[in-house]
Amino acid sequence: NQMKLVKYLLLTNVFLFTMLYTGYGQSRKSLEKKIKYHERKIRLTTRLLKQTRKKKEVTYNQYLLLDKEVKTRSELLQSLKKEIEFLNGKIRENQDLVSCLNDDLTQLRQQYAKLIYFAWKYHSPYQQIMFVLAADDFNQAFMRMKYIQQLTDYRKRQVEAIAAIMAVLNTKVQALQDKRLQKQQVLGKISNEKQLLAQAKQQQQQTLEKLKKKEASLRSQYKKERAAANRLKKRIAALIA
Secondary structure, eight states: OHHHHHHHHHHHHHHHHHHHHHHHHHHHHHHHHHHHHHHHHHHHHHHHHHHHHHHHHHHHHHHHHHHHHHHHHHHHHHHHHHHHHHHHHHHHHHHHHHHHHHHHHHHHHHHHHHHHHHHHHTOSHHHHHHHHHTOSSHHHHHHHHHHHHHHHHHHHHHHHHHHHHHHHHHHHHHHHHHHHHHHHHHHHHHHHHHHHHHHHHHHHHHHHHHHHHHHHHHHHHHHHHHHHHHHHHHHHHHHHO
16 A cells, blocks of 8 residues: 555656646746747847937938028028118119219200200301300400300210210119119029028928937837846746746
8 A cells, every 4th residue: 555655646746747847848938939029029129220310310410401501591691681781772872873963964954955045046157147246345256256166066065975974874773773683583592492491401300300209119119128028038037946
């Protein structure tokens, strides 16, 4: 009876050991499989994290470049606005000059009109002689003769003076208009460039914010996977112990 009891106990112990060993082996394999799964996810997360960091760095550099371009355009706009203000001052000065020249031109036209009337009134030699003889004294008669001789040349010079003043006026006005139009066109072009660059900068900023959030999410995921893998390793160590 004692021998049977000993055999029974031995068989029972062997059975229990086998069951425990089998259960231990299955638990360890299952835990190791889970560890490999988490390690694969860790490698994938690490690769995505590196790609995201690299893309974030490129995006940030592009953002800085666009920011610099926007600031450059702003400086150009300020400089151009100052040039336009200076040009407006010059335009006002030239407009005052044009006003003065118009007054002079009006006087010249009035004088020219009087000369035309005088030439019409004393156009014949007889009328010119009568004009000279009607003088009060010899000096006045001499001056009238000299005046009649110089009348033709003087009228010609007046016409030339009027034409020259008109040419100056037209040139001044046209030059100022062309220059102001050119400045306004450049101002509009730079304003459009600044607007487009600002929009591109805003898009880059939005992309940068998204990449930052993605990087933070990947870091969090990496920590969770690493923590899960470490817990599984500790469980295996406990089973072995």
